[in-house]
Amino acid sequence: MRLCYLLALLLMLPLSSPAATFQAGKLQQTVLPNGVKLIVEEDHSAPVAIVQVWHKVGGRDEIPDKTGLAHVLEHMSFKGSKKLEPGEFSRRIAAMGGNDNAFTATDYTAYFEIIPSEHVDEVLDMEADRFTHLRLAEKDFAKEIRVIMEERRMRTDDDPNSRMFEELSAVALRLSPYRNPVIGWMQDLKRLNIRDVRAFYHKYYVPGSATVVVVGDVNFDHIKQVVKRTFGRLKKRPVPPRFDPIEPEPIGPKRMTARLPAQLPMDVIAMPVPVWHPGKNDAQAAALAVATEILAGNRSAVLNRQIVDKQRKAFSVGAGYDPFSMGIDLWNAYGMLGPKQTPAAFEKAFWAAIAALRDKGPSKAQLAAAKRGMIADEVYAQDSLYLRAREIGTLESVGIGADKRNDWLAAIRRVTASDIKKVLKHWIRRQRSTTGLLQPEKRS
């Protein structure tokens, strides 16, 4: 799942790459005096644009007994502002022939509208309004928190695989905020109140933490004027520091079992690994990304071929690494186990596949295919305005910077077989891992 962040990366391809003819649109940006950053990518191929407003706040900024707060605030942002009635924001967008939505992650919160490009100015005005003038009424909160509890029941509590993964994250990580679910623990949701939401809003929704991203059929100079007129009016306020602790190095393997109503087991192996810090660990992060692509990326993926097709120790496998995170990423691989497939056999096959790649390194063809695939995926991602805008916003919000996208591709192109061996040897080790098993609970 999180691998798609990586695949969504887009950029100008280096001239020596196979897709040498491809050039992504260039980014144009400016920072207003109050700290709001604007990034625009023009694309005039269809009369459509996407507007995204990103806040550098998410699950990681919550205190421990108030998990879920950033996401609750996201929901409450649709419940009216000084100018607009609850629900009116979305109604107006719909009337333009657009659609709006939002998402919350551990590292950021973002709102977006996909609209006919003639309406971009009005949408920017509406977004600037809800940036500082949300109503956050008690009676709306009382309803919305129940909606969010239903969301948690649907996504997590009634899905044994999600529930297991949630628990595994908390067991695998000591300090990293990825150990807490973005949607919040149910016991916390039950105790949150509207005062918590208001305090969080006032503290974290500040101009200096915001990035406005516009991709599509627009003109940068014009958008710059509109953003100055709308977001430029917001008062400069202090930018709170972000919670970004150093995750302690694991001191030995950990293991957990989740006994839940389920049909078949799932086994997950997870461990903290470094994320990308441009200019500091390019070779390391890119090698982890390419290694993960070789293990689980496409049709020829090593884990699938070895564990599913050859050894028959699982009926489905996968792995994920997100280099565009804060602090660390929780690298993970999973196996879905059929009726006669055991966790012990799956784990043995998994570690043997890692050892083989680590000791022998990838073949020339494997390495070339992985790199070409990753570059091609950048091109394919150009097909979606949503993915293009999301990549820009993500890179800004986790502190990498959207202007670093070329550096990332360059780093990928430089990865060697020996880099892959090195990162596997150092980071993907049983001694560092936490293994979680979803064990179907027998029900009469």
Add this chain to the structure above:
Amino acid sequence: MKFILRPSLALWLYLVAIPAAQAIPPIQEARLDNGLRVLLMEAHNVPMVVMRLTVPAGSRLDPEGKGGAASMLAAMLEDHTRRHDYVAWADLLDAQAIRLGAGADRDGLSLSMTVLKEALAEGTRAFAEAALQPGWNRQRFAILKADAISAAKKSLEEPGVRAAQLTARLLYPAHGYGHRTGGDAGSLTRIEMKDLQDLYRRQFRPQGAVLAVSGDVTMQSLLAQIRPLFSSWQGRPEHMLKDVTAPKEIRGKQGRITMPTRQMTIQLSRLGPSRYAKDFFTDLLLNHLLGGGGFSSRLMNEVREKRGLVYGVYSYFQPLATSGPFVITLQTRADQADRALHVVRQVMQQMSAGSINARGLAAAKANLTGSFAHRMDSNAKRVSLISMIGFYGLPLDYLQRWKQHISAVTLAEVKAAARRYLDPEDWLLVRVGPQARQ
């Protein structure tokens, strides 16, 4: 999983919607000598091409008791070929970043490919090889079948899958639409290689098939590549798409599945319009008002926004060669299920009694017509649309006229459609969730 998205986006991407001012690129048409229809929409902004071949070999033709056969055939076609075993095949495709996929729905079976422009020749060759030179490797069949059976068992963890299974069975007794496309563990177990070969031999034919393409290519260069590859392919399928019997109307049936979940999944269903329904655009607007329009729909407003009973409640219909299902679905904490169901029925009752106003209809029209450009703003989306238009034999100016069709719908027509479709007594009810507390 660190990522949470509010519900309406995913659904919204399936919406049919239309361009404001800008001209829509025309669909270019060609026909090979063997009858294969080729439809192309050119787009030169990204150096890539997406194509999809669709044949009338959907799950409705799965042999009796062998639900999932069409899906298994799709899985076999993309897995290996006569000339390449699965390992060589995967290496070949990945070396050129050729993304090949296959799948079935109730009416059709599709093979799809996304490829860089620079690898189009290699991609097209591989695409034709997958379609026309199946490998029928027995060992691979056994493995794919075993994995499909496990996946089908695993999917029973999802209340939505259980509900859809039961809904299909109740709504389409003795009809090809009466099972989920992927089948279930039992039906998959009974499938043999011979079933797939039969289906392929009977239905995988150029006449009635459509090759839809969108991307950085012209018709001339496309045809130059595909003609030599597809010209030896011959014949007409045994069952054409339109040889389908209309399902019988079923009213008011109920079904119940017990699962140890916190929520109750409620699924209401009835027969909906086909692709050829004369009031198709009226029905589309009706659904948009009811529960297809995300946060602006009536169900979302009443059940979620006003009462906080659900995270999401949606309605949709699946237009097929004949009446597809029309479904309303929601999940809520089990002890609230009756209340939520009551609200849904109230909304249906009100709408069928005429409670739809001109302002609401105008807003729905504005949303659908305004969002049409976005509906077509990627190669992937354009290929889906062109495939649908070609496969169901809709006019090639369908997209150009779409907005007109929507605008022409009157309030009286929508009210009549609401009367026809939304009587709560007509709908089947399936509930999946915990047993009631004693």
